Every structure is written in C-alpha cells, then in structure tokens.
Amino acid sequence: MHDAVRADTTRARVRRGVPTFLLALVVTAPLHAAAPVDGYPSRPVRFVVPFTPGTLDVMVRQIGQKLAEKYGQPVIVDSRPGAGTIVGTEIVSKASPDGHTFLVNTTTFVINPSLHAKLPYDPVRDFTPVTQIDAVANILVTSPTSPAQTIKDVIALAKAKPGLLTYASPGSGSAPHIATEMFKSMAGIDMVHVPYRGIPEAAGDVMAGRVSMLMTTTASASPYLRGGRLRGLAVSSRQRVASLPDIQTMGETLPGYEMDAFRGVIGPAGIPPAIVKRVSGDIANIVRNTEIRDILMADGSAPVGSTPEQFTAFLKSEMAKWGKVVKASGAKAD
Structure with a gap:
C-alpha cells in the first residue's frame, strides 16, 4: 500500500515536469518553517x-x-x-x-x-x-551549423583530429569543466579547454564558431536552446531531463557517466x-x-x-x- 502511494506521488511529480533524475532530492527535502527574527534584516x-x-x-x-x-x-x-x-x-x-x-x-x-x-x-x-x-544537469551544446549532431559525432571528430576540437566552460574548476574532462577520459579523446568568466561570452564564441562546443548547466543553456541559437547534444544526468526530452544522456553513449x-x-x-x-x-x-x-x-x-x-x-x-x-x-x- 505504502509503495503504491509513493509510486503515485512520484508519477505525479514527473507529470508536473520535475526532472526525473532529481526526484529524490525534491522528495527528501521537507519544507521547514522560517521563524521571524526581531530586527532582521536591519539593512x-x-x-x-x-x-x-x-x-x-x-x-x-x-x-x-x-x-x-x-x-x-x-x-x-x-x-x-x-x-x-x-x-x-x-x-x-x-x-x-x-x-x-x-x-x-x-x-x-x-x-x-x-x-x-x-x-x-x-x-x-x-x-x-x-x-x-x-x-541541475550539465549539457554539452554546439552551434546549429556544427557537423557534430550527436555525442558519437563528437567522439569520432575528436579521434580523427586529436587536440583540434575545443570546448568552453564557465570557468576552470567549474562543474561543466570537470564534467567535460571526465567525458574526455571515458571517451578516450583529447579536446582543448577554453575557460570563460561567464556563459554569455562563451555561448557567443560557440555560436560564432570560434569554439567547438560548450558545457554548461541546462539552466544557463535553456535560453539559447529555446531560441535555436545552440544545439543540445547530451545531458550529464542519469536520465533525460523532463524539459528537454529529445536530448540524450551522456550515459546512452558512455554507460556509467553521470555528472550533475x-x-x-x-x-x-x-x-x-x-x-x-x-x-x-x-x-x-x-x-x-x-x-x-x-x-x-x-x-x-x-x-x-x-x-x-x-x-x-x-x-x-x-x-x-x-x-x-x-x-x-x-x-x-x-
């Protein structure tokens, strides 16, 4: 009985659009009351x-x-x-x-x-x-005019021309940077990292073809994806993101990959x-x-x-x- 109730609750949350790979985080974080504090904030x-x-x-x-x-x-x-x-x-x-x-x-x-x-x-x-x-999941995106249509295409291009593909991230040490380095390691390829101080500059260079691709969060990429200015190749989550159902996961090509x-x-x-x-x-x-x-x-x-x-x-x-x-x-x- 309890299992059935939990299953119904989970399905309802999925229908409301919560990314399925993150349901556990939403369900297990109970809302806590915020007690008033006298005089706060004072400025x-x-x-x-x-x-x-x-x-x-x-x-x-x-x-x-x-x-x-x-x-x-x-x-x-x-x-x-x-x-x-x-x-x-x-x-x-x-x-x-x-x-x-x-x-x-x-x-x-x-x-x-x-x-x-x-x-x-x-x-x-x-x-x-x-x-x-x-x-939030990370997502690998590229220009709509890029020859890379899928993650398999990226791997094939990188192996054909080692070190010639470049990828942008929102900074050295960011989750997208490390997620792409793990992708490189698991795929056995070499790409050059180009760190940026922010997404607008990085996205602009990818759209202009100055950088091959960009790894960032789905939240940062969404405006560019909705406008057709960037193409999503794959998300870093274990399961596909509900708001981007047509974009595959990295794990569909590289089993075991998950970097959120x-x-x-x-x-x-x-x-x-x-x-x-x-x-x-x-x-x-x-x-x-x-x-x-x-x-x-x-x-x-x-x-x-x-x-x-x-x-x-x-x-x-x-x-x-x-x-x-x-x-x-x-x-x-x-």
Whole structure:
C-alpha cells in the first residue's frame, strides 16, 4: 500500500515536469518553517554571485525580489567573478557574520579544494551553509551549423583530429569543466579547454564558431536552446531531463557517466542560528511554493530548498564525491 502511494506521488511529480533524475532530492527535502527574527534584516541584504552577469544572477534576482518584498529591505545581487569563483567566495568568507551577506555557490565550491593546493579560505570552517536552491544537469551544446549532431559525432571528430576540437566552460574548476574532462577520459579523446568568466561570452564564441562546443548547466543553456541559437547534444544526468526530452544522456553513449551540479546559499561562519534558519526557510518557500519553482523546472532544474543541516551534509558528501571525480578525470586548473 505504502509503495503504491509513493509510486503515485512520484508519477505525479514527473507529470508536473520535475526532472526525473532529481526526484529524490525534491522528495527528501521537507519544507521547514522560517521563524521571524526581531530586527532582521536591519539593512539591505547582499547576495554575492561569483560569476559574470547574465546567467546565475538572473535566478538570484528573481529570488531576491521575493525576499525584498518579505523583508522590507532591498536585496542586492553583487556579481564578483574571477579565479574560478574564488574571488567572490573569499569576499563572503571575510564578511561580517550578521546575516546581511551571502554567497550563491555552485558545484565549483566543492570542486576547488581538490583542484587547488591552497585557497584563501577554508571551505568548511569559514562558511555557514544555508540552503540548497536546486539541482541541475550539465549539457554539452554546439552551434546549429556544427557537423557534430550527436555525442558519437563528437567522439569520432575528436579521434580523427586529436587536440583540434575545443570546448568552453564557465570557468576552470567549474562543474561543466570537470564534467567535460571526465567525458574526455571515458571517451578516450583529447579536446582543448577554453575557460570563460561567464556563459554569455562563451555561448557567443560557440555560436560564432570560434569554439567547438560548450558545457554548461541546462539552466544557463535553456535560453539559447529555446531560441535555436545552440544545439543540445547530451545531458550529464542519469536520465533525460523532463524539459528537454529529445536530448540524450551522456550515459546512452558512455554507460556509467553521470555528472550533475547544484546551486545553493552559504554565508560567512558565525551567523546566528536563528537568522540562518529564517533565511533558509524563506528561500526554501520561494523556490518550492512560488512561480520561481516553475521557472527553475522549465530550465531543467529541480527545486530543493533544504534545511541548513541537510545542506551541510550534502556539501560534505559532494566534496568527497567531486574529489574522486577530479582525480579520476585528471583535470587541472587552467
């Protein structure tokens, strides 16, 4: 009986468009209440985004608008790209722990400790996990005029001309960078990595034919795919993404391949627990119970909205997982 109920619930979520490869994350993150905190916030709240404007910051602004309406204070989205997200991350690590400065981090946050021998911050001691916003697949895209129509085509072209194909990513050490290095390793091919500070520049060069292809998240690629400016070749998830059903998975060509990403919120160490709980609950409510949920799912991601405790455990497991991936892929910081 209980199994039947769970199966019906899962099917219902699939019908609503949640990417099937991420259902477990959505189901196992219960919504938590956000208790009011007297006097908070007392001034504008800043969310640092460690990427160039035009991708992640768009989603953060949508969430920030909802928070501003609730808090009665402005929410500032501060783009601070550089050094594979290290610049923006360091800024938040040194911010006052009063709950008015946060970092919107991605999988790069858990990759960097394995990719760099020394960081200007400790990824565990210097931060307070708040909530995981969502989980999202990576996708390999190319120009609509590219001769590569499938992943098999990419592999064949790369083997025919070793080292001549190039691929862009949103930065050295990003999840798309490491995901492509793992693709190269599993396929036995060689392609040259061209790191960018942001997706708009990278996508522009792929569309112009200056770079062969781009690996990025489905959320970042969706506007280009919908407009027909880029062609999707394959997603990094175990199963196809519900909003992109015609795009195959990498695993359909390379069995066992699975490289997904996440977006979340952390703050500097020492934020009062009551503030952490409130901000976490408020963001969770926004990404799971407002139109932001539909926007996220339309872009191929699954809203999560985890508790601080869940996100802390998740970051720990992701750091261990991606450490193994970096080692297996042979990826190096560019």
